[in-house]
Amino acid sequence: MNWTKKDLLGITELTKEEILFVLDTxxxxxxxxxxxxxxxxxxxxxxxxxxxxxxxTRTRTSFEIAAKRLSADTINISASxxxxxxxxxxxxxxxxxxxMNPDVTxxxxxMPGAPHMLARIVDSSxxxxxxxxxxxxxxxLLDLFTxxxxxxxxDGLKIxxxxxxxxxxxxxxxxxxxxxxxxxxxxxxxxxMLPPHLEELGVRVEYxxxxxxxxxxVIMMLRIQKERGGVNYIPSIxxxxxFFGLRKEHIAGAGKDVIxxxxxPMNRGVEIMDDVADGPSSVILEQVENGVAVRMAILYLLLxxxx
Amino acid sequence: xxxxxxxxxxxxxxxINRIAHEIIEKNQGVEALKLIGIRTRxxxxxxxxxxxxxxxxxxxxxxxVLDITMYRDDVFKLxxxxxxxxxxxxxxxxxxxxxxxxxxxxxxxxRAAIDAIMxxxxxxxxxxxxxxxxxxxxxPIHPDYAGAFYAANLGEDVMVRLNEVDGKDEVVxxxx
Amino acid sequence: MSILIxxxxxxxxxxxxxxxxxxxxxxxxxxxxxxxxxxxxxxxHVIDAxxxxxxxxxxxxxxxxxxxxxEWKETIKTGTRAAAKGGFTSVVCMANTNPVNDNKxxxxxxxxxxxxxxxxxxxxxxxxxxxxxxxxxxxIGELYEAGIxxxxxxxxxxxxxxxxxxxxxxxxxxxxPVISHCEDEDLSKGFVHEGRSSLLSGLDAVPAIAxxxxxxxxxxxxxxxxxxxxxxxxxxxxxxxAIQRAKKDxxxxxxxxxxxxxxxSDEATLGxxxxxxxxxxxxxxxxxxxxxxxxxxxxxxxIATDHAPHESTSKDVEFDIASFGISGxxxxxxxSLALVRDGVLTLPELLRKFIVNPAKFLGLPCGQIAAGxxxxxxxxxxxxxWKVDRYSFLSKGKNTPFHGWKLKGKNLLTIVDGKIVYKDKxxxx
Numbered sequence: 082m083n084w085t086k087k088d089l090l091g092i093t094e095l096t097k098e099e100i101l102f103v104l105d106t107x108x109x110x111x112x113x114x115x116x117x118x119x120x121x122x123x124x125x126x127x128x129x130x131x132x133x134x135x136x137x138t139r140t141r142t143s144f145e146i147a148a149k150r151l152s153a154d155t156i157n158i159s160a161s162x163x164x165x166x167x168x169x170x171x172x173x174x175x176x177x178x179x180x181m182n183p184d185v186t187x188x189x190x191x192m193p194g195a196p197h198m199l200a201r202i203v204d205s206s207x208x209x210x211x212x213x214x215x216x217x218x219x220x221x222l223l224d225l226f227t228x229x230x231x232x233x234x235x236d237g238l239k240i241x242x243x244x245x246x247x248x249x250x251x252x253x254x255x256x257x258x259x260x261x262x263x264x265x266x267x268x269x270x271x272x273x274m275l276p277p278h279l280e281e282l283g284v285r286v287e288y289x290x291x292x293x294x295x296x297x298x299v300i301m302m303l304r305i306q307k308e309r310g311g312v313n314y315i316p317s318i319x320x321x322x323x324f325f326g327l328r329k330e331h332i333a334g335a336g337k338d339v340i341x342x343x344x345x346p347m348n349r350g351v352e353i354m355d356d357v358a359d360g361p362s363s364v365i366l367e368q369v370e371n372g373v374a375v376r377m378a379i380l381y382l383l384l385x386x387x388x
Numbered sequence: 389x390x391x392x393x394x395x396x397x398x399x400x401x402x403x404i405n406r407i408a409h410e411i412i413e414k415n416q417g418v419e420a421l422k423l424i425g426i427r428t429r430x431x432x433x434x435x436x437x438x439x440x441x442x443x444x445x446x447x448x449x450x451x452x453v454l455d456i457t458m459y460r461d462d463v464f465k466l467x468x469x470x471x472x473x474x475x476x477x478x479x480x481x482x483x484x485x486x487x488x489x490x491x492x493x494x495x496x497x498x499r500a501a502i503d504a505i506m507x508x509x510x511x512x513x514x515x516x517x518x519x520x521x522x523x524x525x526x527x528p529i530h531p532d533y534a535g536a537f538y539a540a541n542l543g544e545d546v547m548v549r550l551n552e553v554d555g556k557d558e559v560v561x562x563x564x
Numbered sequence: 565m566s567i568l569i570x571x572x573x574x575x576x577x578x579x580x581x582x583x584x585x586x587x588x589x590x591x592x593x594x595x596x597x598x599x600x601x602x603x604x605x606x607x608x609h610v611i612d613a614x615x616x617x618x619x620x621x622x623x624x625x626x627x628x629x630x631x632x633x634x635e636w637k638e639t640i641k642t643g644t645r646a647a648a649k650g651g652f653t654s655v656v657c658m659a660n661t662n663p664v665n666d667n668k669x670x671x672x673x674x675x676x677x678x679x680x681x682x683x684x685x686x687x688x689x690x691x692x693x694x695x696x697x698x699x700x701x702x703x704i705g706e707l708y709e710a711g712i713x714x715x716x717x718x719x720x721x722x723x724x725x726x727x728x729x730x731x732x733x734x735x736x737x738x739x740x741p742v743i744s745h746c747e748d749e750d751l752s753k754g755f756v757h758e759g760r761s762s763l764l765s766g767l768d769a770v771p772a773i774a775x776x777x778x779x780x781x782x783x784x785x786x787x788x789x790x791x792x793x794x795x796x797x798x799x800x801x802x803x804x805x806a807i808q809r810a811k812k813d814x815x816x817x818x819x820x821x822x823x824x825x826x827x828x829s830d831e832a833t834l835g836x837x838x839x840x841x842x843x844x845x846x847x848x849x850x851x852x853x854x855x856x857x858x859x860x861x862x863x864x865x866x867i868a869t870d871h872a873p874h875e876s877t878s879k880d881v882e883f884d885i886a887s888f889g890i891s892g893x894x895x896x897x898x899x900s901l902a903l904v905r906d907g908v909l910t911l912p913e914l915l916r917k918f919i920v921n922p923a924k925f926l927g928l929p930c931g932q933i934a935a936g937x938x939x940x941x942x943x944x945x946x947x948x949x950w951k952v953d954r955y956s957f958l959s960k961g962k963n964t965p966f967h968g969w970k971l972k973g974k975n976l977l978t979i980v981d982g983k984i985v986y987k988d989k990x991x992x993x
Contacts, residue, residue: 093764105471106470106471108473109455109458109471109472109473109474110471112473112474112475116507116508117508117509118507118508120507121458121459121504121507122458122459122503123458123459123463170877170880170881171881171882172880172881190882191884192882192883192884192885193765193766193767193836193883193884194765194767194836194882194883195882197835197836198836198882212766213766213767213884214766214767214768215765215766215767216766250766253764253766276762276763277758277759277763278759278760278763279763281760281763282763381458381471384464385463385464
């Protein structure tokens with residue numbers, strides 16, 4: 082198939098074929114990261130800007146490495162050090178950056194819709210690196226890549242997402258992506274953190290962690306989104322951890338060969354205990370590795386799109 | 389659209405035989421040789437050459453598969469730059485590699501393949517084998533082993549068809 | 565100056581008249597309504613209204629004219645021009661100006677500015693509490709004498725129930741209504757309606773009960789002190805039901821809704837277009853249905869615009885931080901005419917909601933076509949098709965989610981006090 086989209090703003094805009102195409106393309110890129118010389122000349126001379134209004138180590142570095150391994154040039158802009166603190170609007174920042182002719186801008190913002198706004202203003206490609214609680218498409222893609230790699234397929238899987246779902250862009254993007262496949266999706270968390278209407282998306286809601294993860298193939302743990310007011314939805318972190326923290330004992334009650342995922346950063350001891358995070362079922366570090374390959378694939382497809 | 393057959397099924401087989409013999413002769417044996425086929429038809433050709441060498445010398449040479457899309461100088465002008473995996477199950481350092489492709493024309497594919505191999509290591513020597521050389525170079529690169537040679541005119545295209553991919557073995561010149 | 569409007573279909577919702585007639589205006593009064601009026605050759609401006617409808621001018625009980633204090637968003641001059649274009653001959657302007665209209669001088673300022681520059685009648689609404697802070701009552705009597713027609717802290721609710729109770733009781737002295745903006749602040753920390761669309765968009769959302777709770781509270785208090793209460797910009801089915809139930813036993817309740825609540829659902833917010841950001845937010849499809857039903861069964865008495873013009877820089881930003889509001893004066897009537905085509909209301913019923921009920925509510929003498937009454941009229945066409953172009957709005961506020969919409973039915977001519985204040989380019993009569 083041919084990639085025709087200029088931007089990657091959300092999973093919502095992708096067809097199932099496009100999702101699979103990204104995953105297939107990422108396979109080829111994964112191999113490069115294992116070589117001695119981890120570089121191919123494919124995006125030589127292209128300029129990739131990361132524009133992060135919210136802090137991030139993982140996502141930003143992942144994009145930067147992805148771009149550099151494709152021989153592109155990268156420039157990182159963070160809100161605290163940019164003209165944002167001087168009151169410059171997103172619109173003006175966008176126009177100023179555009180004047181410097183980037184090929185791709187990856188934007189992370191605390192407010193939903195910011196990447197969409199950017200994409201309307203600039204001619205270059207825009208990738209959503211996370212917009213508020215809305216979407217984090219590259220995370221969902223790397224999550225699906227990891228599931229497929231570990232389980233051989235996405236169809237037929239029982240996937241449980243646990244945590245602060247109402248504030249989670251990772252949860253939304255994953256749900257949107259997994260709905261294209263023949264999967265059973267369960268969302269688990271305190272009722273205050275599970276938004277109404279989830280069942281309309283074909284998701285099952287379960288408040289009890291043990292029940293939720295029974296026979297699960299994939300357990301995805303999410304952090305409490307403090308920066309989006311998550312802590313106001315529960316009486317205390319301690320109480321949250323008691324009822325929703327994933328412990329080693331839980332794994333036995335899950336499916337055989339269950340994999341434990343987490344988009345990071347983890348709050349060890351809160352939603353996930355050390356022996357699970359570092360245990361044999363955890364694929365958390367593999368998610369990070371796959372993240373580079375998936376992001377390389379995205380950059381490659383966007384810049385090589387059929388116009 | 390007219391076409392004329394350059395090599396028929398038997399001629400393809402004889403040519404592959406000859407190339408295999410030449411490789412063995414030029415390298416005085418096959419001990420240090422490894423094969424890399426360039427996707428897509430180069431891979432099948434490489435498999436056949438590997439088989440022929442095995443028939444003659446009773447030695448099975450390692451075979452790698454190379455996708456050069458990421459190294460092409462025209463990568464973003466392709467209609468669908470679909471990537472396939474590169475799988476080279478051996479260390480390329482310090483060995484002689486026989487790079488195999490179906491048709492050679494401008495030399496750009498070979499350049500891209502050489503760049504790709506260089507990113508994996510430092511081979512001692514790379515030799516190039518092609519089934520058909522249709523001339524019209526744009527870079528100063530030449531095959532060490534060429535099956536047939538055909539100086540294509542304007543409007544002519546040389547097409548290699550292999551049983552594994554196209555259902556039959558032949559090399560034709562297509563006049564559009 | 566006299567005007568003769570010939571052959572228009574005259575609809576007067578108050579009296580029930582619906583006939584092709586001529587209307588003769590003399591000075592600022594309606595002189596005569598009859599078939600085939602002949603004038604005695606004086607300086608008469610003849611308007612050919614064949615194929616069009618003549619009705620009393622519309623009355624908007626809720627608009628923001630932004631002056632004094634926010635003149636870059638709108639002024640009385642530009643806002644009333646927009647109102648006249650939209651078919652409104654009277655507009656009630658809210659008190660959340662700067663300074664707030666909580667004292668005589670601001671009311672005087674507005675009235676004088678309107679006298680000098682407005683294209684239609686402007687009736688100021690005073691603030692319930694000083695500075696809209698919700699702590700102390702404004703000097704409502706002083707405001708009344710200065711000319712306010714109602715009081716409202718619109719923009720917010722009066723949080724303190726005791727203050728609202730006092731305001732409702734006290735204003736009985738002057739016979740002016742309290743217009744209540746119903747919103748529970750603590751539940752209302754979001755930007756869109758809490759529903760399926762907010763699940764998909766991840767935007768912080770507000771449940772419909774944030775409105776319903778205060779609707780019910782305000783009705784309960786008003787009933788307790790036996791004062792009239794008007795609930796403005798009703799947007800949710802829960803509120804409509806609450807009002808419907810309450811009206812069975814207590815009659816002094818009125819309410820209004822706005823065209824966006826019966827024309828758009830929260831699905832419109834999925835593209836993050838800030839022109840869809842409004843408070844109360846666009847609601848779910850069920851609520852839109854309930855609003856339409858509420859208009860049909862007369863639970864909702866009036867249609868107002870809640871005209872909220874904003875400059876582009878306050879809307880051209882991320883959704884979370886964009887200003888709330890829709891610039892509605894120029895599209896309200898046409899959007900409402902769709903209710904007639906959809907069979908929700910008959911044309912006279914629609915006109916009652918825009919004319920008779922507001923006039924009665926505010927105690928205004930206008931809102932009727934009859935000999936001797938003030939000449940506040942509109943001429944409109946039910947079939948005229950037009951496309952909404954926000955850049956050609958007369959209002960300074962170009963913030964509308966209806967840009968590009970093809971609408972049917974258009975106001976073509978507006979007469980206030982016997983003078984033509986708006987004439988559409990397409991009107992050739």
